[in-house]
């Protein structure tokens with residue numbers, strides 16, 4: 492299979508630190524150009540990248556060699572940059588979340604559908620071999636009837652915030668840590684189960700001066716009666732964990748240590764060997780395949796929208812104190 496020709500947009504944070512090296516590991520895509528709106532970032536990254544940068548986003552979209560755009564930019568501009576790219580016939584890959592609201596997600600999904608281009612959303616955690624195995628084990632009844640899912644995802648990123656950053660502000664990062672971290676676990680729950688029906692949440696501030704909340708607790712009711720809870724903060728040490736509890740046992744997965752453990756009906760643990768892969772390179776590999784073959788990505792517009800619908804409902808529930816039906 493030939494390599495798809497892609498351009499990377501937004502290299503200041505995650506884009507330069509994680510996406511760029513992951514692209515280098517990926518055999519289905521070739522980086523042919525790139526762009527960042529901050530000239531200092533362009534100068535900083537220039538020596539590391541063989542491909543030439545574009546002088547503007549418009550210039551990048553004018554480049555006929557570029558088939559797909561990979562957006563690693565602030566969430567509040569996902570819609571605008573996607574609509575522009577789709578309008579110029581470019582396939583689009585967006586870091587999670589698809590957008591800050593369902594309305595924005597719908598607009599950018601429609602733009603991609605109208606243009607007939609691929610849209611892929613970077614919900615990477617479900618791609619971990621341990622998550623694939625957890626889903627298989629639940630399906631095989633290894634823990635009996637599923638009763639509840641529990642996830643936690645936090646790190647101390649909030650301590651580094653200042654008022655020049657988009658993450659500081661509620662309008663650019665509604666949901667705070669839920670938007671940045673918890674959304675990964677929301678997608679994990681949609682992957683394991685799906686069919687969310689209603690959401691109840693609380694949010695809180697304790698120590699930071701930023702506008703966004705620092706702590707979120709979310710409860711999701713799924714259509715089969717299973718309840719899921721997602722907790723996260725932007726102020727406590729790194730932890731990324733999900734567990735599935737059933738009538739005859741439970742399974743826990745710690746993403747940071749890549750340890751998957753099955754507990755039997757007596758609570759006796761059995762650690763299960765799982766492979767560790769570069770989740771981002773795996774996502775980009777699929778994007779390249781989708782561009783070349785026309786296949787649909789695993790996490791496209793509908794999956795990105797489903798995660799944001801839960802996030803948006805949680806933010807509304809936290810604000811109003813009421814349960815929100817999806």
Ligand SMILES: NC(=O)c1ccc[n+]([C@@H]2O[C@H](COP(=O)([O-])OP(=O)(O)OC[C@H]3O[C@@H](n4cnc5c(N)ncnc54)[C@H](O)[C@@H]3O)[C@@H](O)[C@H]2O)c1
Nearest residue numbers: 501502503504505506527528529563564565566586587588
């Ligand atoms: N998958 C993950 O675990 C993960 C982790 C961190 C961030 N992210 C996602 O990555 C995205 C970017 O986050 P970040 O932490 O890198 O943010 P950041 O603020 O550190 O970097 C964003 C970059 O985008 C550039 N930029 C801003 N507006 C632009 C525009 N109009 N055109 C081109 N470039 C522009 C900025 O100059 C900056 O270099 C967000 O969607 C975020 O949710 C995902």
